[in-house]
Amino acid sequence: RKPRYFPPGPAWFPILGCAWELRRLQKETGSLSGATQALARRYGPVVGARVGRERVVFVCGSKAIHELLSRDELNGRPDSDVTRSRTGGKRRGLLFTDSEFLQEQKRFVLRHINEASFRKEVMRESIEEEVRSIIDGVTRAIEKNPVVDMYSFFRIHVLNAFCFLISGQTSQQHELSDLEAITASFSENVPLAGPIFGLFPFLRHICPDYCGYNLHVEMHEKILEFFHKKVEVLRDAASTRGFIHAYLDKLNLGQSGDSFSEEQLLAVCLDLLIAGYDSTCNTLKFAFLYLILHPDIQKKAQEEIDTVLQGRLPTVEDRSYLPYVESIVLESIRMFVGRSHYVPRRATKDTQLSGYFIRKNTTIIGNIRGILMDEAAGWHNPEDFDPGRFMRDGSLKISDNFSPFGSGKRRCVGEVFARENMFVVVAGLLQAFNFETVPGNPATVEAVENFTPTVKPYKTYVTLR
Numbered sequence: 001r002k003p004r005y006f007p008p009g010p011a012w013f014p015i016l017g018c019a020w021e022l023r024r025l026q027k028e029t030g031s032l033s034g035a036t037q038a039l040a041r042r043y044g045p046v047v048g049a050r051v052g053r054e055r056v057v058f059v060c061g062s063k064a065i066h067e068l069l070s071r072d073e074l075n076g077r078p079d080s081d082v083t084r085s086r087t088g089g090k091r092r093g094l095l096f097t098d099s100e101f102l103q104e105q106k107r108f109v110l111r112h113i114n115e116a117s118f119r120k121e122v123m124r125e126s127i128e129e130e131v132r133s134i135i136d137g138v139t140r141a142i143e144k145n146p147v148v149d150m151y152s153f154f155r156i157h158v159l160n161a162f163c164f165l166i167s168g169q170t171s172q173q174h175e176l177s178d179l180e181a182i183t184a185s186f187s188e189n190v191p192l193a194g195p196i197f198g199l200f201p202f203l204r205h206i207c208p209d210y211c212g213y214n215l216h217v218e219m220h221e222k223i224l225e226f227f228h229k230k231v232e233v234l235r236d237a238a239s240t241r242g243f244i245h246a247y248l249d250k251l252n253l254g255q256s257g258d259s260f261s262e263e264q265l266l267a268v269c270l271d272l273l274i275a276g277y278d279s280t281c282n283t284l285k286f287a288f289l290y291l292i293l294h295p296d297i298q299k300k301a302q303e304e305i306d307t308v309l310q311g312r313l314p315t316v317e318d319r320s321y322l323p324y325v326e327s328i329v330l331e332s333i334r335m336f337v338g339r340s341h342y343v344p345r346r347a348t349k350d351t352q353l354s355g356y357f358i359r360k361n362t363t364i365i366g367n368i369r370g371i372l373m374d375e376a377a378g379w380h381n382p383e384d385f386d387p388g389r390f391m392r393d394g395s396l397k398i399s400d401n402f403s404p405f406g407s408g409k410r411r412c413v414g415e416v417f418a419r420e421n422m423f424v425v426v427a428g429l430l431q432a433f434n435f436e437t438v439p440g441n442p443a444t445v446e447a448v449e450n451f452t453p454t455v456k457p458y459k460t461y462v463t464l465r
């Protein structure tokens with residue numbers, strides 16, 4: 001039954017709740033975030049719904065989203081068959097854990113990937129080395145054919161940088177190919193809205209194939225198995241100062257808290273990959289699509305790069321000297337993540353949100369459109385790709401409303417890594433090449449939804465500058 005003072009929303013039908021209506025709106029608008037925004041237009045910025053057997057609140061207005069992101073009692077994550085079956089039936093990892101367990105693990109991960117001297121020195125060199133290798137790869141490809149699928153280069157680059165972050169060493173080609181095959185299959189087959197057994201958990205016992213249970217478990221097991229092998233190889237190797245060694249050292253010291261274990265290490269690696277890989281690759285896919293559609297923006301960035309770098313390759317330290325390139329990265333992030341939702345939250349106790357009653361364990365989903373793609377949130381012509389909106393008087397100016405990585409305790413742990421990585425790729429490629437639409441086959445922005453938002457595949461006509 002609908003609790004009293006629950007937010008207004010569509011009718012709750014037996015068994016399905018309003019799953020059918022949500023599905024219909026998703027088809028009509030082309031995305032789940034479009035569907036929840038359509039509901040918000042009908043019922044207001046906070047929408048109460050039942051999806052399958054679960055009570056869900058969709059939060060769409062920017063004021064309500066800021067409230068959601070800042071409140072401790074709305075910081076939990078759902079605990080369900082879907083979230084547990086990712087990690088062997090237990091609550092593990094970062095994405096779907098909460099309370100003290102999460103805080104202890106997140107502190108360790110953040111310290112390692114954002115602050116450790118390892119990251120600053122070695123990681124940056126690795127990112128820069130990687131960009132040199134993309135430039136070589138694209139140069140070789142265009143000698144044969146100037147029409148290139150840039151996404152295939154981003155995928156390998158991002159995986160390489162990610163594996164370096166995790167393991168502290170360069171990966172073998174066959175390892176990267178294995179992981180690329182697994183992640184490609186994951187992105188295509190694991191729907192953003194979650195598998196059907198999330199709505200009707202009993203189906204996993206009756207028809208585990210049809211309801212997506214077997215595929216869901218298999219996909220996650222393959223990734224965990226990949227990291228298990230990586231840990232076994234690294235266990236006896238000399239220290240690499242990568243994340244896995246840092247975690248094993250912590251376990252070996254015997255002073256780690258209760259939340260630390262080898263199972264948890266694998267689950268953290270899984271979550272870093274799931275949260276970081278698709279988002280970084282797809283942001284780059286959006287970036288280069290908009291760059292070929294806006295030669296003026298490309299030219300302006302190239303002029304900045306040429307003036308500041310005078311022919312030398314870009315490094316992570318150049319971010320503050322190339323504000324326009326940085327603004328292209330930020331605008332591409334807005335275009336990507338502004339078509340999505342924050343990771344679902346759970347109310348950890350009975351509480352209120354925007355004056356509505358939210359019962360303990362209700363799932364709450366913030367729609368990022370409401371905060372990054374809405375005139376009401378201060379974005380003029382939000383559908384237009386305009387890096388200039390992040391510039392004022394030749395310097396970078398980031399509005400307080402720009403929170404593509406979330407905020408508060410659940411803020412993204414990969415923000416620095418992602419932003420540095422994407423900056424060097426965009427700057428390095430724009431320095432080396434011109435990107436144009438393929439003659440006779442112009443690209444268009446057609447957003448689609450896989451595991452994360454993306455655009456339909458496109459090719460680029462690439463020439464050396």
Ligand code: HEM
Nearest residue numbers: 095275276279280283342343404405406410412413414418
């Ligand atoms: C363009 C790149 C990226 C974007 C736009 C992005 C965005 C986000 C967002 C919106 C959240 C949810 C915050 C919330 O629920 O309030 C999140 C969480 C997270 N991100 Fe990222 N992310 C990116 C890259 C990365 C990378 C590269 C990594 C890992 C190396 C990563 C790891 C995580 C993790 C582990 C979480 C869960 C944090 C938690 O639940 O407390 N992300 N990210």
